[in-house]
Amino acid sequence: MGLLNMNNKYYIIDFDSTFTQVEALDELAKISLKGNPDQEEILKKIEGLTNLAMEGQLSFSESLMKRVQLLSANQKHLALLVKKLKNKVSTSFSRNKTFFKKHADEVLIVSGGFKEFITPVVSPYHIKSENIYANTFKFDPAGNIIGYDVHNPLSEEGGKVKLLHQLALQGDLYGIGDGYSDFQLRESGLIQKFYAYTENIAREKVIAKADHITPSFDEFLYDNNLPRAISYPKNRILCLIVGDVPPNAIALLKKDGFSIRHKSTFEEKYTKDVGMLVLGANESVSDEQLIRAIKLKTIGHFGTSKGHLKETICNQLGIVIFDNKKHRRSAESFIPQRMIDFMNKGTTYMSSNFPNLQLPAIEKSHRLIHIHRNVPGMLAQINTLLAKHEVNIVAQFLMTKKNLGYVIVDIDAAYDKGILKSLKTIENTVKFRVLY
Secondary structure, three states: OOOOOOOOEEEEEHHHHEEEEEOHHHHHHHHHOOOOOOOEEEEEEEHHHHHHHHHOOHHHHHHHHHHHHHHHHEEHHHHHHHHHHHHOOOOOHHHHHHHHHHOOOEEEEEEEHHHHHHHHHHHHOOOOOOHHHEEEEEEEEOOEEEOOOOHHHHOOHHHHHHHHHHOOOOOOOEEEEOOOHHHHHHHHOOOOOEEEEEOOOOHHHHOOOEEEEEEHHHHHHHHHHOOOOOOOHHOOOOEEEEOOOOOOHHHHHHHHHOEEEEOOOOOHHOOOOOOEEEEEEOOOHHHHHHHHHOOOEEEEOOOOOOOOOOOOHHHOOOOEEEEEOOOOOOOHHHHHHHHHHHHHHOOOOOOOOOOOOOOOOOOOOEEEEEEEOOOHHHHHHHHHHHOOOOOOOOEEEEEEEEEEEEEEEEEEOOOOOHHHHHHOOOOOOOEEEEOO
């Protein structure tokens, strides 16, 4: 048997700890064993069996059989599990429904999990039921889980490899997952590239064998030039932290997905690549460093920026500054959150050098940020170019402060990409980027 699609490409996606943030059988055990005096002990056994299989230290078939035997679950528990899993879809998957809709013929969910809980979770993402490959439970007349179909290749060791041999897909295949069974597809030669997915869990033995490490689904889509909600993955944005910065502040930035480096000094090797810079209260940046930091978009300073970095240079280069000149006790959350809001939404609220603009998040649109010198006619030039390229404007915001102008334009997601180059070349442009 075989599936056909016009693009001749297939994307093989794992479910547990990839499409969802959790291992479904572990979550089912928490539900089915509630009130059991031995719950904690059994849960540890199930989680241990899961990890051994995912790291390739125990055959998948043995791990699966032992886990199902320990569950003591029934159909009532499955309904509760599905409800929970729908709220546990990985963040970067949940924001990319457009990709799944456009590529419904090319996406396959291939999992050692079970259709009874996988199908209702992935179906809202336009994934076709015939493209969902997983195990199926066996029930007794009372609805209790008593086993599973042992003839399904996905219940066996190397099951994903066996299944893809049977499917005989014609085209280029790409696999994304977090476990050893996903790597086996690459080892077998059945897929062109294996992406180790690390948004939820990073298994070192799997990462070591991957063709590409993808901390988010956005990174996978970017690497394959596929439609995506975010134009540039946040894991590719270097956030350099220099000096004494509160751990809670670092944790917030890391949680939002930026690539974190924490150093005692601003090392020269990071200058040309840094996109976000966080400085301890007494840290400084020289004029030369600012000028060479060509990708730098925002600076967060835990003291006052005055005397530690040149605001006029930041203005000339379109770098937004957030500092703690009022010595707020809440700075450990205030500074990183302002930087996150700027990177995610373009919000410059409470910036020390930019026009203060608060912006809503948007859906199904792309947000363009245009920073320019505050001279007459800039908005007219921007809108003339948008009209020339027949771009539909969803919303537009403009604020100025002294010598700076700041324009945000939300446009329909479908547009002539030539407009991006045109907007960059308008005279008096300081910095331009696509936010989403």
